[in-house]
Every structure is written in C-alpha cells, then in structure tokens.
Amino acid sequence: MATPLSRFPLPLRRLVEARAKRFELQVGVSYTHALAFHPSGRWLVTADGSALVVIDLVENRFERLQSHQETLSSLAFDRTGERLVSVGWDGAMCVWDFPARTFLRFSISGDRIHSVALTADGKTAYMVGHEAVLIGVDIQSGRRIVEGTGHRLYCSAVGLSRDESLVISSDSAGHVRIWNRDGKCLHMVDHAKTRIIPYWPISIRFLESGNALFGCRMYAGAVFNPTTHEVERRFEGGHLKSVSDAVALERAGLVLTSSEDGSVGVWDSTSGALLLVFKPEEKWVYALAVSPDQATFATAGFGGLVRVWDVKTVAMAAREPDKLALIAKSKCEACGAGLMFVEDADQLGCTKCGGMYDFASMTKKRKKHG
Numbered sequence: 555m556a557t558p559l560s561r562f563p564l565p566l567r568r569l570v571e572a573r574a575k576r577f578e579l580q581v582g583v584s585y586t587h588a589l590a591f592h593p594s595g596r597w598l599v600t601a602d603g604s605a606l607v608v609i610d611l612v613e614n615r616f617e618r619l620q621s622h623q624e625t626l627s628s629l630a631f632d633r634t635g636e637r638l639v640s641v642g643w644d645g646a647m648c649v650w651d652f653p654a655r656t657f658l659r660f661s662i663s664g665d666r667i668h669s670v671a672l673t674a675d676g677k678t679a680y681m682v683g684h685e686a687v688l689i690g691v692d693i694q695s696g697r698r699i700v701e702g703t704g705h706r707l708y709c710s711a712v713g714l715s716r717d718e719s720l721v722i723s724s725d726s727a728g729h730v731r732i733w734n735r736d737g738k739c740l741h742m743v744d745h746a747k748t749r750i751i752p753y754w755p756i757s758i759r760f761l762e763s764g765n766a767l768f769g770c771r772m773y774a775g776a777v778f779n780p781t782t783h784e785v786e787r788r789f790e791g792g793h794l795k796s797v798s799d800a801v802a803l804e805r806a807g808l809v810l811t812s813s814e815d816g817s818v819g820v821w822d823s824t825s826g827a828l829l830l831v832f833k834p835e836e837k838w839v840y841a842l843a844v845s846p847d848q849a850t851f852a853t854a855g856f857g858g859l860v861r862v863w864d865v866k867t868v869a870m871a872a873r874e875p876d877k878l879a880l881i882a883k884s885k886c887e888a889c890g891a892g893l894m895f896v897e898d899a900d901q902l903g904c905t906k907c908g909g910m911y912d913f914a915s916m917t918k919k920r921k922k923h924g
C-alpha cells in the first residue's frame with residue numbers, strides 16, 4: 555500500500571488541522587473508545603478510561619462521572635436524550651437518567667462488552683462483546699430478553715436499523731450476522747466463503763438509505779445492503795494502521811474513517827474515492843461522532859483530548875482545496891486575525907473580534923482581481 559498521508563500535501567493537511575477545529579478540550583489522561591452527541595447537540599458524551607465524561611459544548615466545561623469498573627467501551631442515547639446507556643469491559647451496562655446525571659448499574663455479562671445500540675424509545679439495548687452472543691436487554695429491569703447465538707469469536711460491533719427491524723453484529727473472524735429483534739439469525743455472511751465483507755467490521759451504523767456503513771478493521775470501510783447482502787461501496791486504503799470507526803456525513807455526501815495511526819480519512823460516499831486524509835491526533839483516533847445537525851463531528855483517542863471539527867471546512871478541503879487556501883490567506887479587515895466558517899451560514903467570521911464576511915462575494919472579488 556502506498557503511503558496515503560503523503561498523497562495529500564502537507565500545507566493542506568495543516569490548513570485543515572488549523573482551520574477546521576471548532577473546539578478542543580482535555581477531559582482526562584486516559585483513552586476513549588466511546589463518543590456520542592446528545593440528540594439536542596448541546597452535550598458531547600465520551601469516556602476517560604472507565605469514567606463517563608459529559609462535555610457541555612455551550613458552556614465549554616465538562617463533568618466526570620465514575621460509572622464502570624473497567625474501560626467504558628460504547629454509548630447510546632434514546633430519541634429524547636433522557637436515557638443514555640453505557641457498556642464496558644467490566645461486563646456491565648449503566649442506564650443513565652441523563653438530565654439528573656444518575657445511573658443504575660446492571661451486571662450483564664461475565665466478559666467484556668464492546669458495543670451497544672439502543673432502540674429510539676429507550677426500552678431495549680442490544681450489545682455484543684467477548685461472550686460472542688447478541689444480547690438484548692430490557693432497560694427497565696436489566697434482564698436479558700434476547701440471546702442470539704452463532705458467532706464463534708468475540709464480537710466487536712452491533713447496529714440497529716433505522717426502522718428497528720434488523721440488528722447486525724460482527725465478530726473478529728469477520729463474520730457478519732443479520733438478526734431480527736428477537737435474536738433469530740436471518741443471514742450470516744462468511745467472508746471466507748463469499749469474500750464480500752473482508753476484514754472484520756469494527757463499527758456498524760445505519761444510513762438513511764437503509765444500508766449499513768461498516769468501519770472495517772483492516773482496510774477502511776464498506777456500505778453493506780442488508781437485504782441483498784451485497785457490499786455496494788468500498789472505501790479502501792487511506793490509513794497506515796487499524797481502522798477504529800466510520801461515520802457518514804450524509805448531507806455533505808462524505809464518509810469519515812478513523813485510524814489508530816491518528817488520522818481521519820474523508821471519502822466521497824458515492825464514488826468511494828479518498829478525498830483527504832488529515833491527522834487530528836499524534837497517536838490514535840478511536841472514536842468518531844457526528845452532531846445531530848451534521849454541522850460538526852467529533853474525534854477522540856488517547857490522552858483525554860476531545861476535538862470537534864467543522865464539516866463545511868473539512869468538506870471544502872476535500873472537494874475544493876483552492877477555496878480553503880483562499881480563506882487561509884484572508885485576514886479580518888478590522889483586526890488582522892484569521893477567518894473561519896460561521897456555523898450553518900455561508901459567512902466567514904473573524905476568530906478574534908467577531909467581524910463577519912460574506913464568503914460568496916469574497917471568492918468573486920478574488921477571481922476578478924486574479
């Protein structure tokens with residue numbers, strides 16, 4: 555494999571790293587495998603090792619809540635954001651009353667739990683881990699109500715379809731199982747036989763189309779159709795080490811993948827082309843999350859640093875790098891500080907004094923004067 559980072563000119567990568575970062579906060583010293591935006595977009599929830607960390611993005615502060623006894627591995631909100639479920643390597647599930655920041659702790663498995671998905675009504679959670687069983691849990695009682703058997707090696711990811719009729723899980727042998735809500739296996743994809751989903755899906759998220767987006771450990775990602783069992787798109791290459799997560803920015807037509815080489819890959823969701831690789835972290839990026847309005851996304855990894863990135867700037871760097879370079883050269887006329895996109899508007903704001911500039915007229919002006 556070619557060295558993918560070198561394909562992207564260093565000035566462009568630096569430009570993204572400097573211009574697209576909206577927010578950065580040190581929330582601890584350990585590592586985080588879990589990241590989720592509250593449905594309101596106000597809070598970003600993550601983990602510092604075994605502690606839950608709630609970041610208030612409006613007030614720019616955070617609180618740490620001790621909950622698990624070992625690494626907290628995955629998080630899921632219900633539709634309203636009143637219920638939050640966290641799972642961890644201690645085999646426990648914590649059910650949070652999010653507004654009150656209190657939780658009930660249930661022992662679910664004797665082994666590590668890696669991934670959780672929650673129904674929109676917040677009543678049932680599906681989880682997988684080292685036990686290699688699809689576990690469905692009643693949130694109220696903490697009791698197991700579903701046990702789907704068939705995986706042979708430990709499971710890394712679980713996802714629930716948007717209409718909540720299907721559950722997909724993957725194991726470390728690279729097998730993918732499609733289940734109904736009662737834990738009946740409807741289909742099993744064995745990559746050794748079919749070669750359609752090679753290399754171990756490490757994260758599973760469903761798209762608006764009904765397809766599933768897989769982050770794939772050994773390459774980058776795949777869009778999988780759970781009805782036809784076909785892989786409709788592959789995202790291959792881009793990273794030098796294992797892939798840790800994949801998310802879709804559906805409005806921007808982009809897919810993001812993160813890697814343990816510290817990089818984030820930005821892909822065209824239709825063609826599967828790699829548009830940009832940038833490096834938010836020196837070492838690892840373990841988790842990605844997209845804000846509910848899709849205006850930002852978050853990255854987290856080692857060292858307790860959580861960062862929030864501007865989608866518009868990253869999309870521009872991926873598709874129109876010359877325009878980003880133009881913004882980077884532009885300075886505030888009043889105070890001389892740098893400019894960046896203002897949330898949800900085609901306007902640039904001064905990073906210092908709050909001065910506003912119209913982006914469209916700026917590009918026109920530049921063109922006229924060559």
Ligand SMILES: [Zn+2]
Pocket residue numbers: 886887888889890891904905906907908909
């Ligand atoms: Zn200014």
